Amino acid sequence: xxxxxxxxxxxxxxxxxxxxxxxxxxxxxxxxxxxxxxxxxxxxxxxxxxxxxxxxxxxxxxxxxxxxxxxxxxxxxxxxxxxxxxxxxxxxxxxxxxxxxxxxxxxxxxxxxxxxxxxxxxxxxxxxxxxxxxxxxxxxxx
Numbered sequence: 478x479x480x481x482x483x484x485x486x487x488x489x490x491x492x493x494x495x496x497x498x499x500x501x502x503x504x505x506x507x508x509x510x511x512x513x514x515x516x517x518x519x520x521x522x523x524x525x526x527x528x529x530x531x532x533x534x535x536x537x538x539x540x541x542x543x544x545x546x547x548x549x550x551x552x553x554x555x556x557x558x559x560x561x562x563x564x565x566x567x568x569x570x571x572x573x574x575x576x577x578x579x580x581x582x583x584x585x586x587x588x589x590x591x592x593x594x595x596x597x598x599x600x601x602x603x604x605x606x607x608x609x610x611x612x613x614x615x616x617x618x619x
Contacts, residue, residue: 482513489517502530502538506545519554528557531566536575543570543581550589559590564598 492504505523508514518524527549530542550558567590570582586595 485513486517489514490521502527502541502545506541506548509545509548515549515551519549519551524549524554524557528560528563531563531570536578539570540577540581543567543578543585547585547589555589559594561594561598561601564590564594565601568595568598568602 489508492508505518505527509518524546527542527545530538533539533542546558546563564586567582567585570578571586573579573582590598
């Protein structure tokens with residue numbers, strides 16, 4: 478790694494640490510548009526951190542995490558980005574009364590998941606350990 482790459486890596490490491498401490502995923506969302514930054518984020522375990530932010534109570538954090546997941550999806554990361562737990566979460570988000578979250582989750586399901594993955598996630602949601610089935614009246618085709 479050259480000096481510039483080393484400095485960039487250190488900067489990204491600092492952001493990841495800040496991200497872990499403050500839950501500020503918005504900055505990572507913007508950074509992952511650059512291919513080099515995206516590689517560093519993926520290589521340093523950033524994807525798992527972004528997925529963890531889907532459970533945040535803060536709307537902006539969830540929206541940024543959703544968008545960041547889409548930006549971080551590559552041929553190599555697609556399996557992790559579209560893991561069953563993530564797809565199930567997106568199915569639930571797609572049913573949200575929050576239109577911003579619902580719309581982003583619907584785009585995620587349409588653009589990044591197969592029909593089979595979505596169907597399996599819907600079945601998991603209906604038989605979840607929470608014992609709370611999805612309300613039939615709010616389900617809509619994805």
